[in-house]
Amino acid sequence: MFKNVICEAQFTKFSRYYIKMLRNPAGERNKQPILETLQQYIDVNKESRLLEISSGCGLHISFISSYFPMTRFQPSEYDKALFKSIKEYTKDCRNVNEPILIDISKDVECWDSMCDGQFLNLCTNVFDYMLNINMIHITALECTEGLFKNCSKLLKPNGLLFTYGPYSINNVLIPESNVSFDKGLRRQNPCWGIRDIADLKSLAQKNSMNLLKIHDLPSNNKLLVWNKN
Template sequence: MLSSIALRGYWSDCRINSGCPDVLESPQRQTLLFKDKFIWEKAIKRLIVRMSSHESYLNLKEQMVKHKHPAADRNKEPILDALKQYIDTSKEGSLLEVSSGSGQHAVHFAPHFPKIVFQPTEFESSSLNSIKVYRKDSSLKNIKEPHFLDVRTPVDTWINGTLKPNSLDYILNINLIHISEWACTEGLFKGSSYLLKPGGYLFTYGPYAVNGQITPESNVNFDKMLRERDPSWGLRDIEKELKPLAITNGLHLKNQHDLPANNKFLVWEKK
């Protein structure tokens, strides 16, 4: 407060004496002014330090909000390679990502498809906040603000009812089907049937059972662990569960790709 008053007085004296040099004629006054200037500069430096510390705190807080999953870093490139086989980069399009997780995938994929507008969604609030930070840090123009989404709700209410029937080119879902109740998978396929354009693709990624068989042993153990944690979770069977569900919703399995770590990338096409 003292330095602030002194500074205001200094500029008042400058105006009264028609210029600062005249004010400094008195040695005593010169000493006082330089003393006040020193006090003021110290106050400014303390303020800068405090602001820097606050900025560092905000940066640290932001980094804590920004989730980083090693699995996402490992699988993002193989998934991207698979996506490149199906996404048409020559024309504008739209992609809804259901259960986007941390946001790592969206910011990794979007630069490779500049004409595709990505719409991330999440159920978990902490993940939504993480996506927001990734999106902000990426400065990518083709990633929209993330929205809350519960796939069990009626599809015409998704993202506040802004998604129209037959409006999307692609829907992407990574690692949801096996770690959620069956109603979520039903909602995903039903929503895809409603939202995708004819010929549009639903991409799903994760571990699956095939004709009642789970391989290798690590996936067997993983399935057991999931069901112990929640009986409604577990690896879904492509032939016995997912294909019939797809047919019911006007989709069919166009292709499947074996990816690293015993995961599959499934391509479902809307008829």
């Protein structure tokens, strides 16, 4: 069983209780560059639906959603302990649904969560966009495989998947800080680690998806834009 660690800040625990709104300092720093990249692709004047896989503490979806009022955002998480934080971040967001439970490593046919009154296991070709921030390198490979496989089913034709985080390119990982970060991840869990974009492209192509664009963002991270054929 993999452990899905999404939020860049560790949980703060007092006795048996988690605080409601989890702090995410790194997320505060990168939310603006992520938004500015998404603004190049999401049509602010068109009604659309976006499913976020692994919403973490909820910081990004609460921030991004305010800039796209005609887009209906659906947060999701594998760890239900994060639901309180997501709800706290998004409580004033009119276009954000309640968080739902999704295990991205499993096929969508096995999901029993509902989105806008529909069971997701029946929602093929319904989402215009899907978003995944800082998950790929801190989960088992099965999660990344499930991400592309399920995106190919859930996205509309020509729908877009956005993934954000650190990546290597053709087995070259730079700078040294990312190399050290990768080693630390693998020591913590041998199933984790920074993935290579070439491997992700191969996985995407197996699931009828292509890499459209690589955006270099601050702190040695990238935002990758994928589309469904």
